Amino acid sequence: MIDQPVIQLRDVRKRYGDFMAVNGIDLDVHSGEIFGILGPNGAGKTTTLEMIEGLRAPDSGTITLAGFDAVRQNDEVRKIIGVQLQSTSLFPYLSAQELLELFGHFYGISNPVARATDLLAKVNLTDKGQSRMEQLSGGQQQRLSIALALVNSPVVSFLDEPTTGLDPHARRNLWQTILDVRASGSTVVLTTHYMDEAEQLCDRIAIMDGGNVIACDTPAALIRSLPQDAVVKATSSQPLEWTTGQLAALPGATSADITTADVGSHLAIGTADVQATIVALLNLADAHAVRLDNLASTSASLEDVFLALTGRTYANTDDADVAEGVA
Ligand SMILES: Nc1ncnc2c1ncn2[C@@H]1O[C@H](COP(=O)(O)OP(=O)(O)O)[C@@H](O)[C@H]1O
Ligand SMILES: [Mg+2]
Structure with a gap:
């Protein structure tokens, strides 16, 4: 019982x-x-x-x-x-x-x-x-x-x-x-x-x-249950020619995403070893004479779980008006 x-x-x-x-x-x-x-x-x-x-x-x-x-x-x-x-x-x-x-x-x-x-x-x-x-x-x-x-x-x-x-x-x-x-x-x-x-x-x-x-x-x-413990993020004001494959191959990395436009690049790397990934990322930046801004690491969260399960970002509408359909 x-x-x-x-x-x-x-x-x-x-x-x-x-x-x-x-x-x-x-x-x-x-x-x-x-x-x-x-x-x-x-x-x-x-x-x-x-x-x-x-x-x-x-x-x-x-x-x-x-x-x-x-x-x-x-x-x-x-x-x-x-x-x-x-x-x-x-x-x-x-x-x-x-x-x-x-x-x-x-x-x-x-x-x-x-x-x-x-x-x-x-x-x-x-x-x-x-x-x-x-x-x-x-x-x-x-x-x-x-x-x-x-x-x-x-x-x-x-x-x-x-x-x-x-x-x-x-x-x-x-x-x-x-x-x-x-x-x-x-x-x-x-x-x-x-x-x-x-x-x-x-x-x-x-x-x-x-x-x-x-x-x-x-x-x-x-x-x-996620492969990554954290996500390492950074931006660069110069457009980077790095590929997601290159970033995902860094030590500790489990996934990578990079978006590049004329004004610069955003990158996000899922990692199971924050320190190893950051060190390798900074070495890569040095080798290419690239300056990285806004370097940060955030612990994995339920948002990442939702993304991993659905492939969609969880749009958290803080002021959402949730209509409950019961009269
Ligand atoms: N009485 C109803 N008649 C028709 N569709 C409904 C009714 N109640 C809910 N739905 C639909 O079913 C889906 C699930 O609704 P609901 O259980 O209220 O979701 P949630 O609470 O997660 O927002 C929604 O797409 C909603 O529009
Ligand atoms: Mg509801």
Whole structure:
């Protein structure tokens, strides 16, 4: 029982008309982890989340949550999960404290007033108990909606893009709230299109693209799976005649890319040995009397994982307006 995943998906598919939104995915979410579903807009993250929550039925495949079938035992599943609602307009005349009490009554918990007070403290909103949703900042609204999702002490909490649209400070606060949710014993499943969020907050992530799970592991293991540890970059204000083959043959190099225009060149070399590659690159520059500018090395990241798996750069749209298609 202990090793049994709390959520299990097998060959789950969902199509909208001719469009395959989720294309036969398998997932195992373990108890007590923060599990991230990461991917660009349109990857199928929300559809996947809503099928696990029992809000949308898959066309085929099986989904179990705490041993219950998400479709056939939908009522059981609903009782033990928490879903962060996106809508900020529900019950506009109620204060934060009153909203939490109302949800407590919905779930039939024994002391809704005390529970509301506890939850406000947990999401760091104690002094906002008398405020209505519209009087809260974006980050505070998100924290309140997480508190609302926690009223029934859920086994699993679901958060769909919880930090989209928040400023960096509010994002950090929300990450802390999410860590606190896990610490209180709930497994957390969240979606995000932010690479850094997945890397820093999640214990494990599934990377989705075009309806498929293209990788699933801890962020560290995904990055370790790359041939390179780092990327060495430099520019030159004179156009260079070096070839990618020549650069990829430098000691330690695993890949290379060079773009040259009249105004100069950019080069990027994936490397498993930063020092050896930089030394060789500087020797090459010396031998050709070339001056390199902006020489830098950056550790490999999830961006590099996405590039390696898809051949595409992950366009991280920080201010993306992610429309969630649920009315
Ligand atoms: N109800 C729907 N009807 C038709 N197409 C939909 C519907 N919901 C989502 N889609 C499409 O399915 C794809 C995946 O959507 P979604 O699961 O919302 O992705 P994500 O959350 O990763 O952005 C998108 O191309 C989206 O336009
Ligand atoms: Mg979505």
